Amino acid sequence: MTSARRLPQLPGLLPFLVPALLTGGGVALPLLYLLLRALEADPQTLRDILLRPKNLELVRNTLSLLLGVLAGTTLLALPLAFLTTRTDLKGKRLFSILLTLPLAIPGYVGAYVILSATGPGGILPLPRLEGYWGALLILSLITYPYLFLGLRAAFLGLDPSQEEAARTLGMGPWRAFLRAAFPQLLPALLSGYLVVGLHVLGDFGTVSLLRYETFSYAIYLQYSAAFDRVYAAWLALFLLLFTGGLLLLEGALLRHLSLARTGKGSGKRAKPVRLGRFTPWAYLLLLLPVLLALVLPLYALFHLASRFPQENLEGLWEALSHSAMAAIPASLLAVGMALPVAYLAVRYPSPASRFLERLAYLGYAIPPLAFALAWIFFSLKSLPFLYSTLPLLVLVLAFHFLAEGLGPVRGALYQVPRRLEEAARTLGDTPTRAFFRVTFPLLWRGAVAGGALAFIGAVKELPLTLLLAPMGYSTLSTRVFSYTQVAMFAEAAPFALAIALLSAAFVGVLLWSERRF
Amino acid sequence: MQMRRFLTLIGLAALGLASAQPQTLTLYSGRGQSLVDPLVKQFQAETGIRVQVRYGTDAQILAALLEEGSRSPADVFWANTAGALGQAASKGLLRPLGDTLLRQPQAFVPASKAWVPVTVRLRVLAYNPQKLKPEELPASILDLPRFAQEKGLVGRVGWTPTYSSFQDMVAGMIALYGEGRTREWLSAMKALNPKSYASNPAMLDAIRAGEIDLGSTNHYYVVRFRRAGYNLGLHYFKDGDPGNLALVTGAGILKTSKNLVAANRFLTYLLSPKGQQYFAGTVGEYPLVKGVVADAHLLPLEEALGKSPKLDFEKLPLDQALRLLRELGIL
Numbered sequence: 001m002t003s004a005r006r007l008p009q010l011p012g013l014l015p016f017l018v019p020a021l022l023t024g025g026g027v028a029l030p031l032l033y034l035l036l037r038a039l040e041a042d043p044q045t046l047r048d049i050l051l052r053p054k055n056l057e058l059v060r061n062t063l064s065l066l067l068g069v070l071a072g073t074t075l076l077a078l079p080l081a082f083l084t085t086r087t088d089l090k091g092k093r094l095f096s097i098l099l100t101l102p103l104a105i106p107g108y109v110g111a112y113v114i115l116s117a118t119g120p121g122g123i124l125p126l127p128r129l130e131g132y133w134g135a136l137l138i139l140s141l142i143t144y145p146y147l148f149l150g151l152r153a154a155f156l157g158l159d160p161s162q163e164e165a166a167r168t169l170g171m172g173p174w175r176a177f178l179r180a181a182f183p184q185l186l187p188a189l190l191s192g193y194l195v196v197g198l199h200v201l202g203d204f205g206t207v208s209l210l211r212y213e214t215f216s217y218a219i220y221l222q223y224s225a226a227f228d229r230v231y232a233a234w235l236a237l238f239l240l241l242f243t244g245g246l247l248l249l250e251g252a253l254l255r256h257l258s259l260a261r262t263g264k265g266s267g268k269r270a271k272p273v274r275l276g277r278f279t280p281w282a283y284l285l286l287l288l289p290v291l292l293a294l295v296l297p298l299y300a301l302f303h304l305a306s307r308f309p310q311e312n313l314e315g316l317w318e319a320l321s322h323s324a325m326a327a328i329p330a331s332l333l334a335v336g337m338a339l340p341v342a343y344l345a346v347r348y349p350s351p352a353s354r355f356l357e358r359l360a361y362l363g364y365a366i367p368p369l370a371f372a373l374a375w376i377f378f379s380l381k382s383l384p385f386l387y388s389t390l391p392l393l394v395l396v397l398a399f400h401f402l403a404e405g406l407g408p409v410r411g412a413l414y415q416v417p418r419r420l421e422e423a424a425r426t427l428g429d430t431p432t433r434a435f436f437r438v439t440f441p442l443l444w445r446g447a448v449a450g451g452a453l454a455f456i457g458a459v460k461e462l463p464l465t466l467l468l469a470p471m472g473y474s475t476l477s478t479r480v481f482s483y484t485q486v487a488m489f490a491e492a493a494p495f496a497l498a499i500a501l502l503s504a505a506f507v508g509v510l511l512w513s514e515r516r517f
Numbered sequence: 518m519q520m521r522r523f524l525t526l527i528g529l530a531a532l533g534l535a536s537a538q539p540q541t542l543t544l545y546s547g548r549g550q551s552l553v554d555p556l557v558k559q560f561q562a563e564t565g566i567r568v569q570v571r572y573g574t575d576a577q578i579l580a581a582l583l584e585e586g587s588r589s590p591a592d593v594f595w596a597n598t599a600g601a602l603g604q605a606a607s608k609g610l611l612r613p614l615g616d617t618l619l620r621q622p623q624a625f626v627p628a629s630k631a632w633v634p635v636t637v638r639l640r641v642l643a644y645n646p647q648k649l650k651p652e653e654l655p656a657s658i659l660d661l662p663r664f665a666q667e668k669g670l671v672g673r674v675g676w677t678p679t680y681s682s683f684q685d686m687v688a689g690m691i692a693l694y695g696e697g698r699t700r701e702w703l704s705a706m707k708a709l710n711p712k713s714y715a716s717n718p719a720m721l722d723a724i725r726a727g728e729i730d731l732g733s734t735n736h737y738y739v740v741r742f743r744r745a746g747y748n749l750g751l752h753y754f755k756d757g758d759p760g761n762l763a764l765v766t767g768a769g770i771l772k773t774s775k776n777l778v779a780a781n782r783f784l785t786y787l788l789s790p791k792g793q794q795y796f797a798g799t800v801g802e803y804p805l806v807k808g809v810v811a812d813a814h815l816l817p818l819e820e821a822l823g824k825s826p827k828l829d830f831e832k833l834p835l836d837q838a839l840r841l842l843r844e845l846g847i848l
Contacts, residue, residue: 054846115719118726128726131712211713221679221848224574228843388581471581472572487718 013348013431016340020356023337026399027363030374031240037377038233049234054218058235062201062214062242065135069200070193072140073147076289077192080144081151083282088272095286096152102293103145104503106460108205108481109496110138113297115209116304116489124300134210141293143199147192154188160271186257194250201243202367204463209484215239216463219369223467233377236370243365298500304493315479316494323475326393326465327458331405333398334454335447338405343435346413347421357406364403371400372467393468400464401457405450412446413439449510456506460499541567542779545582547575547596548766552800559795560786566779575601575681582610582771592774593783598681599627599634599765600688603831606631611769618781621788622805624822625765627831632769635787636802639753639824640686640762643739644731645724646750654752658690658733658760659698662705665731674711675720675732678847682717682735682764688838689762692828696841703845718742724749733760740801740814753816756823763825766802 041049080099084092114134117124129137158181166176204216213221215235222232275282341360344353363371375396379387386392416439424434462477469478476495483492546553550572557568573581575596582589582605594611596602605611611631618633619626625634642654642661655664665674677683690699712729714720717738723729725747739751754760768787770780786792793804797812803821811817816824842848 052843052846054843057846115722128723128728130723130728208715211715213713228839228848231843471577472570485719486716487722 013344016344016432019337019340020344020353023341023363023399023402024356024359026395027359027366030371030378031366033378033381034233034236034240034370034374038230038237041230045230049231052231055238058213058215058218058238061132061212062239065132065139065207065212065214066197066200068132068136069139069143070196072136073144073192073196074189076140076144077147077151079285080289081148081155083286085152085155086273087275087282089275089279089282089286098290098294099148099286100145101504101507102142102289104456104500104507105142105293105297106205106462106477106499107138107142107203108209108462108477108484109297109301109499110142110293111135111206111209112480112484112489112492112496113300114138115484115487117296117300124296130210131212135207135212138206138210139200139203141289143196144289146195146199147189150188150192151185154185158184187254190250190254190257194246197246198243198365198367201239201246202369202463204369204466205481209481215242216367216369219373220463220466223373232373236367236373239367239370243367247365301493301497301500304490305497307490307493313494316498319474319476319479319495320498322473323459323477326390326397326469326475327455330394330397330401330458331451331455333394334401334405335409335451337398337402338409338450339443339447341402342406342410342413343439346410347418347431360406361403363399364401366400368400368461368463369467372396372464375468388468388470390470390473393465393470393473396464396468397458397461398454400461401454404453404457405447408446408449408453409443410446412443416442452506452509456503459502540565540776540779541569542592542776542783543590544568544570544593544595544783545578545591546570546572547578547594547598547601553595555799556787556792556795559791560783564779564782564786566782568783579604583608587773589771589773591771592776592780593768593770594632595635595766595768595787596632597766598685599625599767599830600681600685600833600835602632602767602769603627603629605769606831610771612772612774614770614784615781618784618788623807623818624805625763625767625830627767628829629831632767633784633788634765634767634805636766636793636796636800637805637822638682638764638766638802639736639821640682640733640760640764641736641739642731642752642754642760643721643724643734644750644752645727646748648730649750651750651752656755657758658754659694659702659758661733661760662702662709665709670709670730672710672712673730674706674709675714675723675729676706676711677714677717677720677732677734678842679713679715680717683733684835684838684842685764685833686733686759686762687842688833688835689826689828690759691834691837691841693759693826696837699838700841700845703841703847707845707847721747721749735764736815737801740812743814744801753824757826758824759826761824761826762828763822763830765830 083089084096084099089095111134114129114137118126118128162180162184163176166180167173171179201214202216203214204220207214207217208220215238219232219235219239222228222235338360341356345357366374375392376387379392383392386395420438420442421431421434424438425431429437459475460477462481465475466478466481469475474482476499479495480492480499483489483495544553544557550570553570553572557570560566561568571578571581571591575598578594578596579601582591582594585591594602594605596605602611606627606629611629613630614633619630622634625637627634642658644654649668653664653668655661661674665671687699687703690702712723714723714732717734718741720729720732720734721738721742724732725742736751739749742749743751768784770777770784774780788806790806790808793806793809796802797804797809797815801812801814803815803818809818815821839848
């Protein structure tokens, strides 16, 4: 009976298949074009490109930043996750929320705050931090929450009996933790590392403002300043190799680990660790990232905005509406594409639907500058009427942020009882009709959350917008970037503030929709 | 289908409106919005001609013009660099200008007669006056690496390899001294472990913040920083040195233009005393037309024009410069 129902009936599924395949194509096709474009070069040029001494420098820079940020985020996230789950501190829930908020600060805003607030004449009496250490600090501060959230969940699911067993074998608390508990945290650590790593590889705003040349920054420079598109295409391919390597490595390590893991949780909760005289230090550690990544940037932004020339407010409205005109349709489109992909994956699990879902996530994993370049070549070659238009920007933003919408939509789909849909089907509805009559009304909260995530992502987004926006179409994020690039810090402040406040509002929407699930 | 019909109607309506108002000028500007906007507003107020501006970098606009071809709505191309205008002229995009316009500027009128120079900027050396004295600074930019080594400034020199004026300066060096000597100079600069900045203000801000001590930039950036109350040093090399290269900005009228009268009026306005005064005063660039009140921060015009080497600014070997910068791993 069930197997008969499982069989996808094409006419009914078609409305889902078409958008799902489109989604796959939107991610895969441009990459193919990027490859074609890169291979267009004549052998001599190719040799020059591949043997440039610059490449080695870029590999070195990109790798050292990647490893540095992974180390930095670990140093932050591991103790923070431990303190907010396994200790007797007060206000652990509040701190967990506060410690997640730095996610809302875009990298280029962080870099901007460092540049404008430090050095002689800045509002902070600190020497100017830039280059590698500046990028390391900012990227660690804005990406550690990914790791923190995963580790927090892992700590909460830890089985304390193993640690206790280790203690009975005569180990001290630290050794017992390392030998018994730490291996159980590894999967969370690894998936966190993947997300942080993808962010570092894709980051453009931070490294470009703080002048640290990684692959992403080099792609932008080659494309925008030196008119060397073939080299830019090759750099994008190199970067994709990096990303692919990261994905494969994480997958392989995770598989290897999950074989070695024992069952999770025994229903027993670990006893909270008493911190005693360390309590004040623990609070200080919890406050530090909040101060550095939230309070300080906001203070600096307000301080700078107070020096802002009033007559530029007109430009603020324009940028705001430009951002909205790109981000609203992009987020609607992203959710519209996420629904069929998630639906197929949840209701008709098969290698094909899983593959589609992977593709959708790939659009997010591809470093944005490589993705933008791929779309530029693709549209110039096969969709010239789209090149350098707003619809193209909307489309590519939607493809990129599709993955952000996928999570909440999937979560909601799992919670909709399948039987409701089946009841509708027995009443003679096609799958599509059943979906819209029964499932969708229950899904909308997930769709709102997914849409909100995609929207704010699109508002904050910099590299895609910078490369794909029509000439002269400036949004909040490109305004912050261009003003900051020419050290006009006061002028950039209101635009950066607008982004920060929008992000904050969206976190509100998200918390609201999470609580009601 | 209906949507398409609807859009076509809207398009036709828009066309109708556009043709009903012949007095709308479309300007493609490679120069920044903050600089162009006030001048355009003044022009609109005085002439009643509406101006629509499309902003981008010179390279972006050139690409757009080539892509649009004969369908381009542009009337005027106003560019940051003589090189971009020279390219537009050699590709046959620009219409030759009349002598009334070309007679006005005191220098830099191109052989092609396809565009008119509007202002000129000079490359200069910006430095931290608390760290360095003006009399010890080198007389030629070619001696800058040796000077920096002697003063122990390794790691404390800035430059802007991705910025068009820097690339123009390297091209000027090639035109004057050939590729070999330019390569030597660039290698010697690289040995100083210089810090690359994406823009001149960011580099000058780094001098202000004590990150570096000197860097080659354009003169008006230093002027703006000084006007904002920051104490930055400004050094000219000896007359005719590529370190003082003149950077010519200018404007031309496109062959596709349907508004020749308005376009001519706009170019005339750029060269009028009012326009030139705006550039000298507010922007801090050198005017090219006589009769402008000199700004306290600027040299007298005659003296300024003598600083730069005399080259064909339309035909600087920019491609060669870019190739060299890439070969050395600077770009």
